[in-house]
Amino acid sequence: MKTLLGTFAGAAMVIAGAATMTAAQEYPYRDITTAVVWGAGGGTDTINRMIMAEMEKHLPVSINVINQTGGVAGSNGMVYVMNQPDDGYTLVGLSESNVTAAVQGGWDKKFDFWYPFIVGGSPDLISVPANSSYATLEELVDAAKAAPGTIPAAASGAGSIHHLNLLAIENGAGAEFKFVPYKGSAPGQEAAIAGEVALVVTSLAEQAPLIEGGELKPLAMLTPQSAEIAGITVPSAFDIYDGLDAYLPLKQAIGFAVHNSASDEVKAKLTEAFDAAMAGEAVAEWAAANHYDIGGQSGEEAQALFSNLESNFAYTLQDLGVATVDPASLGIEKP
Amino acid sequence: MDFVLSQLAGFGGAFAALVVDPLTYLYLVTSVFLGIMFGALPGLTATLAVTILTGFFGNKIPLDYSLIALLGAYVGAIYGGSYPSILLNIPGTAASAATAMDGHPLAKAGRGGEALGLTTTASFIGTLIGTFALLIFVWVLLLISKNIASPEKALLALFGILLSGTLMSEDLVIKGWIAGLIGLAMAMVGLDPLLSEPRYTFGWSYMMSGFQVVPVLMGAFAVPQVIDGLRHAEVGKLTQFTDRIVPSLASIRRYLPTITRSGVIGTGVGALPGVGEDVAGWVSYGVGKTVSKDGGKFGKGSIEGLLSAETANNACIGGALIPLLVLGIPGSPPAAALMGAFMINNVIPGPTIDPAIILRVVAILVMASLTMFLMGLFTARVFIRILRIPQTVFLPVVLVLTTIGSFSVGGGINDLYLMLGVGFVAYFMNMLAFPIAPLVIGVILGGLFDETFRRSLFLSDGDLTVFASRPGAAILLALNAALILSQIPAVQRAFGRLRGRAA
Numbered sequence: 151m152k153t154l155l156g157t158f159a160g161a162a163m164v165i166a167g168a169a170t171m172t173a174a175q176e177y178p179y180r181d182i183t184t185a186v187v188w189g190a191g192g193g194t195d196t197i198n199r200m201i202m203a204e205m206e207k208h209l210p211v212s213i214n215v216i217n218q219t220g221g222v223a224g225s226n227g228m229v230y231v232m233n234q235p236d237d238g239y240t241l242v243g244l245s246e247s248n249v250t251a252a253v254q255g256g257w258d259k260k261f262d263f264w265y266p267f268i269v270g271g272s273p274d275l276i277s278v279p280a281n282s283s284y285a286t287l288e289e290l291v292d293a294a295k296a297a298p299g300t301i302p303a304a305a306s307g308a309g310s311i312h313h314l315n316l317l318a319i320e321n322g323a324g325a326e327f328k329f330v331p332y333k334g335s336a337p338g339q340e341a342a343i344a345g346e347v348a349l350v351v352t353s354l355a356e357q358a359p360l361i362e363g364g365e366l367k368p369l370a371m372l373t374p375q376s377a378e379i380a381g382i383t384v385p386s387a388f389d390i391y392d393g394l395d396a397y398l399p400l401k402q403a404i405g406f407a408v409h410n411s412a413s414d415e416v417k418a419k420l421t422e423a424f425d426a427a428m429a430g431e432a433v434a435e436w437a438a439a440n441h442y443d444i445g446g447q448s449g450e451e452a453q454a455l456f457s458n459l460e461s462n463f464a465y466t467l468q469d470l471g472v473a474t475v476d477p478a479s480l481g482i483e484k485p
Numbered sequence: 486m487d488f489v490l491s492q493l494a495g496f497g498g499a500f501a502a503l504v505v506d507p508l509t510y511l512y513l514v515t516s517v518f519l520g521i522m523f524g525a526l527p528g529l530t531a532t533l534a535v536t537i538l539t540g541f542f543g544n545k546i547p548l549d550y551s552l553i554a555l556l557g558a559y560v561g562a563i564y565g566g567s568y569p570s571i572l573l574n575i576p577g578t579a580a581s582a583a584t585a586m587d588g589h590p591l592a593k594a595g596r597g598g599e600a601l602g603l604t605t606t607a608s609f610i611g612t613l614i615g616t617f618a619l620l621i622f623v624w625v626l627l628l629i630s631k632n633i634a635s636p637e638k639a640l641l642a643l644f645g646i647l648l649s650g651t652l653m654s655e656d657l658v659i660k661g662w663i664a665g666l667i668g669l670a671m672a673m674v675g676l677d678p679l680l681s682e683p684r685y686t687f688g689w690s691y692m693m694s695g696f697q698v699v700p701v702l703m704g705a706f707a708v709p710q711v712i713d714g715l716r717h718a719e720v721g722k723l724t725q726f727t728d729r730i731v732p733s734l735a736s737i738r739r740y741l742p743t744i745t746r747s748g749v750i751g752t753g754v755g756a757l758p759g760v761g762e763d764v765a766g767w768v769s770y771g772v773g774k775t776v777s778k779d780g781g782k783f784g785k786g787s788i789e790g791l792l793s794a795e796t797a798n799n800a801c802i803g804g805a806l807i808p809l810l811v812l813g814i815p816g817s818p819p820a821a822a823l824m825g826a827f828m829i830n831n832v833i834p835g836p837t838i839d840p841a842i843i844l845r846v847v848a849i850l851v852m853a854s855l856t857m858f859l860m861g862l863f864t865a866r867v868f869i870r871i872l873r874i875p876q877t878v879f880l881p882v883v884l885v886l887t888t889i890g891s892f893s894v895g896g897g898i899n900d901l902y903l904m905l906g907v908g909f910v911a912y913f914m915n916m917l918a919f920p921i922a923p924l925v926i927g928v929i930l931g932g933l934f935d936e937t938f939r940r941s942l943f944l945s946d947g948d949l950t951v952f953a954s955r956p957g958a959a960i961l962l963a964l965n966a967a968l969i970l971s972q973i974p975a976v977q978r979a980f981g982r983l984r985g986r987a988a
Contacts, residue, residue, distance in 0.1 A: 190535075222694075255683075255690070256690065257690075331681075344633065358833060359838075440831065472681055
């Protein structure tokens, strides 16, 4: 009971912004807080809670995970962490979708403000309701070509990784669907089951229980590799349509980050714990059970990956007319 | 029938395993107590309780035990929200807003102990009804919830707003609807849910994420209460009350039909994805007011009104777990937090979940509701002493607690300005006899209505018939129309004449 209340009191104190002590001893000597910018129960939240628990085993302190949601593309949480000292005691839990916060007016920083660590991501795929008349991706694309812009498609919110994947398959296969935005992957998948939309593009991790339960019928993976799930081999869309590699794959990158301005000592300590955790069996088991691919990139390698995603997202959003800030004005280069 | 029997047998096994394990009690008592505390503190929600415990337990202890802690806190928090609703007229969580309508008048009449005792019993029975449905009717409820699409959700949200407007008005129903529409308008602020266009933000980034529910809830209920209390406080005057809390068997038997009906409604609402405890309380309250012989007394301290709301929000828990466990789609916000806890432990809720886990969840819920019942009768005794504290001391403390609650949602200092702003508007609305609850319901359900209404039209290319062409939607549309028509004087007169002729 005491420890329970203690943890809560600790979390409350951090929320109150009391974490402003200066680092005098060797890092880390007090508890670290990770503020996840997406809601509890989602992919980014789950991954952060999992990896932080593993990293704790390689650090002398505890890591508390809190959620700081809201704003534009998770900008509330990023601004919150930005305003904390860059001493490595406040980390931010984020995902690839946060790279759009700047061009959507949520904050005014390029993504290289962060020093990221990528745990992994789950590949996207295109699925239809179990009772759908489309049995293959070709049938679906042919139907869309016959009646452009009428077949309703769900793919999470506008400007999300799933939306970009949908756009990529449209461009690559020369089909046009009617994109219907949903607030997240789960409501989009729900809509597919209820028959409100004819197809849904989300990640394998998110669709897995519905495919295994026979609610959704997978048509094609949007990655070069095929996948095995529930005894079905899901073919790769790359094998069906040539030239998709010009647009795909666009993959999730979920993990956490520290201020890029943090000291080298902090970055080294975090990298050490991160690498040790990623090499552990618990992470591998978790990834296999949840249909995630392990990343493991950190530092400059991860920054390069995010910068690529950032320019891709930013200019796609500008083309869609939903970017409120010109990406060039932020110094984001064209992909 | 075989299915029912095998489920019952499996439940018996899981329950026995739980009862003989001494560690169960340690986790249960701690978490239920923590949950009640969270529910009872204004602004701290059941979702927050489950989220914090998820973070604390995560994958540090086996899933079997973390489930006990999480479900215990969930049940406790939904129940704990009834304390401040009844004693202070400030709902501890959005789920218990409907509880305040009849609970507080009862407390003012000196029947607070009786009200707390009955809600404890009703919450207990409600949880059991929801749990029983989770065990037996899992597939039937699933069939219904799977066929709910955007048009139905939009009409259900609109019904909730109109219904609370109709029920809460002291004099003119139109005043309730006006308050509801103000809430609906407030819900429009922020990035629009379909195309991410900023609306009514005036270029201010705080407004982009829209108005948070908790600061609005706290502002609307707590601030006017504190202002009013301090204006009319008489130093040394205390509310008189009787101490009897444990309800008599006779009164439980008398209210059993109400409790059962509300339990069934709560479970059904809970099973709909994305619709949670807050809506369950209102829908059940509305149905209760319509079908009860006592309907006229609702809002003036009716036990039946109190039980309608409080049974339903607890029954909602079992209902909300059905789509979570069977489809992997959480039925309410706390259930979404619960989903995270499963996934951290490599258990993916959905069709592939191990049936033994469902049985264990059911067994834990039964144990948790029992713990809540016994502990509730004890904590209610402590909480009712709050009424003995002089208002001049207590109300400032309440204001501090609600401020902390509003701040806890993470929007920063602006959320506190929002709370105070809504509070002052609410105070003057109270003076003009405009009900404030529909405004809050408008903010809570407005987002859902906005999103689903526009998406329905987007899908149908602007064709309004989508709201009538599906069977579920047609029924809900008829309910909405009936609700509005029943308040138009000409229609009321026509009905009166018809009734006169029949008699």
